[in-house]
Amino acid sequence: MKGRRSKLELYLDTIEALASSGPMPLSRLTLRTKINNNPLKAIVFDLLDKRLVEEREIKRRIFYAATPKARTVLSNFKQLTQILPLA
Numbered sequence: 001m002k003g004r005r006s007k008l009e010l011y012l013d014t015i016e017a018l019a020s021s022g023p024m025p026l027s028r029l030t031l032r033t034k035i036n037n038n039p040l041k042a043i044v045f046d047l048l049d050k051r052l053v054e055e056r057e058i059k060r061r062i063f064y065a066a067t068p069k070a071r072t073v074l075s076n077f078k079q080l081t082q083i084l085p086l087a
Contacts, residue, residue: 010035011043011046012074013035014029014033014043014044015047015052015066015074017033018065018070019066019070023056023058024063024064025061025062025063026040029044029064047070052066052067052070053065
């Protein structure tokens with residue numbers, strides 16, 4: 001079993017889940033990222049403030065989706081980890 005994930009890893013996992021799977025409600029995002037509901041809400045709201053995630057209303061339900069800015073951040077981070085691998 002892996003150790004505890006850092007805050008950066010939690011944020012990146014959230015962005016990656018939204019970027020790869022498209023818009024999803026918070027409940028599905030919780031299952032996809034394996035982050036508890038309350039910490040995930042805080043992460044999503046922080047990403048909303050930074051405009052990396054957007055909120056959409058579909059059939060009276062709130063869905064969250066990655067913005068193009070978030071996809072850029074994710075691809076830049078992947079390029080950086082290829083150059084400088086993390087231990």
